[in-house]
Amino acid sequence: MVSHKCVEEFSLQFPANARAPRSARKKRSFKKEEITENDKTCAIDLLATVAENLLSETGSSHMSIDKPVEDHCLVKEEFPVEDKPLKPATLPEFNPYQGSSMSPCGFSSVISGKVEIEAEGFSHSGGIDSCQAGQDLKPSVDGGAVVLDARPNGVGSLGGSSSRTKVPSMGAGVSLGALDDVHMFSRDDDENFSGYICPRVTKKSPRSVPRVGDRRIRKILASRHWKGGSRHSEAKSWRNYYLHHQRSYPIKKRKYFDHISDSVSDDYRLRSKMQRGSRAVSTMKGPGASFVSSDSHVRLRIKSFRVPELFVEIPETATVGSLKRMVMEAVSTLLSDGHRIGLMVQGKKVRDDNKTLHQTGISQDNTHLDSLDFSLEPSSEAPHLLSSNPSGHVCEELSMCRTSDMDTLFKTEPDLALFPSGSFDKETAADDSKALVHAALTELSPPQPPRHKSNKQQQQQQQTAQRRMRRPFSVTEVEALVQAVEKLGTGRWRDVKHSAFEDADHRTYVDLKDKWKTLVHTAKISPQQRRGEPVPQELLNRVLNAHGYWSQQHMETLALPKPEALALPPRSFNYLSRSSVRMENLTFSSEAGAKPRGALIVVEGLDRSGKSTQCAKLRSFLESSGHPTELWRFPDRETSVGQMISAYLSNKSQLDDRTIHLLFSANRWEKRSLMEEKLKGGTTLIVDRYSYSGVAFSSAKGLGIEWCKAPEVGLLAPDSVLYLDISPERAAERGGYGDERYERVDFQKKVSEFYQTLRDSSWKIIDAGDSMEEVEKKIQQVVLDKVKECALGKSLSLLWSS
DNA sequence: TTTAGGG
């Protein structure tokens, strides 16, 4: 019965075929990209690219951010990147929506997209003269093209905001071309920036540029979650949109809170890199040492920064121009709000504004400038968007929205992250509409202190949105995890959780899965690259082996044609006999067991303790479980040495105690290489008596135990020693004593004592007094675990050699 | 809810 249970458990440990399909749903990466861009990147990316003034002769057309002064990133006068240009003040002539015939929000849609702003000096890669608009063309929004990427289907392109500004070759064509580049600014682009120089120039859309018209826009809008037709009632439409919005629009609310709490934003991040062009190198080489001196300069090029989600609402009937203006307005507003610059060096935030760059590790000779990050952070005293909003017209335009609708909306979705309640003033329609546009913008700032109500809700929301605390796994936990995975395999994280992390509430099965993932990664990288609390190499080896082992399981389960799989009786589901199908297994490192090996199981015990019987049972059990198994016994009377021993044992020859001891030992040494071969070939060996017997018996005869152990040193150490424990008296009762000279009770007692001194961690004491079935079951349990352990890469060790 | 994968 129990053995049956064991078998069942055993087979259960392998992933069922039913699970296979899941493994087959790897996403194609290109698909991911598209999805990401289409659905997730609803941010307006404001890309301000600044080129540095590398050489004096190119200074006029390049901007440089140089020598930070006090507040992080400082800009040379010739390139007042930050504030000035970005302030809405530079867009005073804006009067968006004038003349645009916007219908009441009956058919409004929300689009989101990206705005890409390119500073003129950045097009140094040539070809675009107009980029050289010159310095009068401030690197502001009106200095470059603004591209509204309303993917997936279409694009609206906005030229420079100011008509005075020339952005000729940056016209629709180029702007559209940039669309294809938008993906280069994907949100998680932290590492993907290198090599990105000037998308405009380097990559252009091969497509012709359809004219941007209403139809295009409509398509864009339709591609969003705008479902309601114009036939819907206004209220319904609104509602539809927002409800839907909340449910399935891939807004990452949490992110914004992250920004707030971490003060670092992935979404609007300024990236800078040290100029690494050859010219730069040569230039730097000259001054050489002086660079390290006090007036050495660090040259940075801020490649881009972006602005998170920006929602614009506009009737389908609005003109493209108004849309452009609207976006422009929103961007300006956004940037006018108090933001400050955060700085990260090599992933660490630098808070101390008084440190010098050099102290911070930002020096021209620093090779880590790659990891220099600037980020736009909401300023601490976040100005109130509504009040500081300089563009009332945007709001007014939307003020047609009916208050009642809005009310409904907000009641329905009181805690919609997009609309912090504090931002809303339901008193006036105008304010309502304001909220619509600016609520989204508000996300850039820390949540406004709730003014009226839903204080609790907000807090709650913030609570739930908060990123969980980081709790590094301890080595103990890792060990538990590894052990559980070795047993259960990957892909059963729920079970892993329950078996090993039952009461660790903070470890979800997803966490465990993730931890395993990182463990596998950790194990693959060099120790120098590892961080955090070091995990013992031994554990990592086990991770590697288990990973290799189980992924192989999955592969084979997957590859195995279903009928064939079913044809295999569960018991035959053997993971050791699969070497034929084995693919090159990268994870089986050479240092840890190269491939699944057999286990060396030694059965010891006094005579008549049932060793032979149990060995035979165990062997048939393992074989029926599909494990190649051989049953050996020592002494092996087949060999020449074995013959001598055999003669001695049957009292046909007299030999010195030491001699016979060495003969026994030699007998084992004779078989050592074959034993190793078998084990490494995947065969499990059950050995009836081994060195322990030899030492215990000889010691019992009076030889020093150390002397006895000496010749055994270097033999293969058993993976498991099953000691069938029985008292000498009971053993004697079992009869049969007397045939061979050692079979006397008192002697057996001595032997038993010496056995005890030989016990080590590999021993498993099994009460041989139990019924045969009980013993059998116990043994099976132990052996099965051990066999699997060995298959997972437990390395062979040597006996008594430390 | 779990699993599997990508970020």
Add this chain to the structure above:
DNA sequence: CCCTAAA
């Protein structure tokens, strides 16, 4: 750790 598609 987070997020999400699938199952």
